[in-house]
Amino acid sequence: MNRLLALTLLLVFLFAARPAAAAPPQSYFYPFVNPYEATVMELPKQFEVRLPDQVPVDEFVVRPFPKRDIPEVFWYEKGLPCSLVYQDHKAPLVFLVAGSGSRFDVPRMLKLQKVLYQAGFHVISITSPTHMDFVVNAASGLPGIASEDAKDLYRVMELAYHKVRHRVDVSDFLLAGYSLGGFDAAFVARQDDQEHRFNFKRVLMINPPVCLYDSVSALDRLLVENVPGGMDNFDNWFRGVFSETMHLAESWGPGGLSGESMYRTYKRMQPSESNLAALIGLTARMNAADMIFTADVMNGGGYIVPKNVRLTSTTSLTRYAIVAYKTSFADYFDQWLFPHYQKQEPGLTREALLQRESLRGIEGYLKNSKKFGLIHNEDDIILVSGDIEYLQRVFGDRAWIFPSGGHMGNMFQPDVVSAITGFLKGKEE
């Protein structure tokens, strides 16, 4: 049977003319054509790949800066938690990096772990450098600069592997990430090419932005441009959406406060496209605000928090929260992050920094290194015009680009799952 499969594959490779980008299978079917819906809605079960109910998993904590005094206001932070999903035999290990503002154990990560476990990999899952747990425990400075975040991530990966290496028998190291995690993966791979701790054999980028600044700005515009009457009317608008949602939600638990779970209640109704877009933008804005406030506290304040004050576990944060939620990533970059880097590197321009810290800045590396693979969607809402053509050009036949799916809405569609596991297993070789 296996031999037959191998023979068929060989024939296909010999006789089929290779397209510029590996085309998705003809049968690719995805139910949501609207990219906002695709991004928000969970794929109905019958369209989704079947996954095991449970996988063997261990959670553990790493402390890259063991001597760091964690401010009392973050009293619940006790090291950076990570997880290991393990096989009982020798297997390749995938480091999986979560997307913007996500922990290692958000629902999407748990599902991806199952996908990878089922395909025969060990998986170490890492929280995004933009999540507050990472900023408090593992960031060396202000987050948001890809090459610096990559150094922090690399340090965490080393510690995480060190913690679990006696438990798993590893044949090769692989790296994967989605959204911002995919973007991070490119820079971590470059770091690895200098330090050679893992020598990643393959690196998979799933729905990454080309330029973080552009993508986060695009998401923020979804919020600002879709709240009727502008941001001054935000409160009214949100209260309206809230009571509409409550009308439909029979039970309410404060469990659904942010991130992916925030609009899970919302999908039960037939929402307007502009409301969906605004909610996607709001989620991104809240993620950014959480990161910016945390980073400010960890770096001595001055941006949102005054300098020379110590916030305690009972300090009221309400005013800071209001200011933070009125702060976009672009504000933070332009007013705080860029000037900070300019101080260290006089003569550095904003454009040069943005260029350097985008995929365009490492284009030559991505193009020439055969270990990179890309999975993306033509209608992904985090891309700006020209991005998809650019990615296709850079990754060539190592790009799997699907016609629809929004931002990761199709991640667990069987064809996409085959592309993910196929690339990581090295089927194309």
Next chain:
Amino acid sequence: MKTHADHMPCSTSHGKATRSSRAATRGNLLVPLLFLLLLSACSTAPVVTGPVEPPLRRYEDLVKPGQPNMLDVKDEVEGFNRGSYRFNYYFDEYLYRPVVRGYEFIMPNYLEDRVSDAIDNLGEITNLTNNLMQFNLKAAGITVSRFVINSTVGVGGLWDQAKKMGLKRQTEDFGLTLGHYGTGSGSYLMLPVLGASNVRDTTGLAADLATSNYLGPVAWINDTTFTYAYSGIYAVDRRHRTPFRYRQTGSPFEYELIRSLYTMKRDYDISQTNETK
């Protein structure tokens, strides 16, 4: 400036503890803990460590006076509330949820649902009193029918048969009744163990507790062992059914987010009591 905040929490916790005998026994355990909490937990101002420099993005520059913001919720005892929130986090992590996990491990899902239905059935008493107090006679009628059907056909409330007949549970509490008649929410309160509330809803909770003490299951079977067992199962079932997990927001502003959402949710529920009438 913060003297008000310094004294309020103590009076609230005493007020609660004297309202009913059950609350008082539980209070006995909590009072020393809370006292410790209060000693360290009342200032909402940050600690100044040097010459304070205002930040680049200042509240005053970004917020127009009078502009509503859902994060602004009346919170006069914020120092106490935040301390209480922290206490609840540890309580949940090290005692409450481990017990609930044990319960979930031992009990098959089917039996867990039977327990939930039975607890709900016994709780219909306050749904009845509050619907009556709101003169919502239709909902009161449905509540009586549900109780009769579920207690008989549903074998002592183990199965919610009334729901299958199209009689939906008419959940009401005294906090909503007060809100229905125009009582404002008062300050937000984070109650130890019990979680998010406000002055109005805490008053309501105490009243509902008294109602079920005098008219509910505890009064029917006058036996301390039963009272303890019922309270224990009630508490475990309640946590079992609440999907909330601390730190799930991943936000440094989780306290604020819960406060706003709780307040908006209760406002919404009160607006619903006016609509059904």
